[in-house]
Amino acid sequence: MPKPEHACVEEWASGDSNIQFEYPIASEVISVAVDNVGNQAVCLRDTSYGVRNTTVWVNAGCKGKVFICFHLSVARVARMVHDPAQTGILSNLPAMEIAPTEGNVSVVEQVTPAVDLMDVLTTPPPPTTPEPKCIDEWSSGYSRITFTLPHATSLTFLEVTNIEYDNTCTEGRDYGIIGSIVWVDLGCKAEFEICFSLS
Incomplete structure (x- = not known):
């Protein structure tokens, strides 16, 4: 079974207050890194920032760019695309870099809004020509x-x-x-x- 595609986003933590980045289209957060070069505060994993289910939290005092990658849930995206009550959530998602989980982390496509994301996730691969x-x-x-x-x-x-x-x-x-x-x-x-x- 092929591994799910993943998305990577860049967020900003101002350091002024506690903040949470929520990803309702994620099935699992697979990596979080904080770049706080140039800021005096030290950001430590599980102390200054961390992961709870599909939410990434950053405490006050930790200031910098937050790089987050997560597995995409096709089922969750599909439900949101077809549920008018949730279109606002999708339209507020940041632009994402979509890449296969295996192989290079090169950008396949930068997608926003979510309808484009749905196309990326559900478009079948091109048919292969069988060997004679x-x-x-x-x-x-x-x-x-x-x-x-x-x-x-x-x-x-x-x-x-x-x-x-x-x-x-x-x-x-x-x-x-x-x-x-x-x-x-x-x-x-x-x-x-x-x-x-x-x-």
Whole structure:
């Protein structure tokens, strides 16, 4: 199961009073850091600031930038987007940098308002093109034969890889493709590599 995406925000603690930063769209706060360089007060984790559920608190006297990252809850965002009573909460959220939890913490998209956030969370990944499947088949040359590929949507590659004796196997005359069938005529003794896409 893929890990949830996370969001990172930058907040400001003035140091004048106790403050709380609440994130109703979070399922879990995963990191908090306070940059109070240039301020005399020392900010200590669990003493000057800390985490309670999905709320980050900062006590009076701790002044500086607060960097917060949290896992996003798709279910909570969806409920808020579709509940008119909660649109005010969403519109007051700060701009967020959304990034996959795994890999680099490079910004995927900076999102605000929350409808954009919902798009980021619910847009499915682009479809992947399946790798073609390849098989080797053999024609004895003693009779006309066909290789039927019932689950193939399209044949992507056909090549004669080994012609026995001095036979000549010419495409269109001695072998060819009709739909999802490869046919080989009498006298063409060879090995064929056939590649196709599956349905």
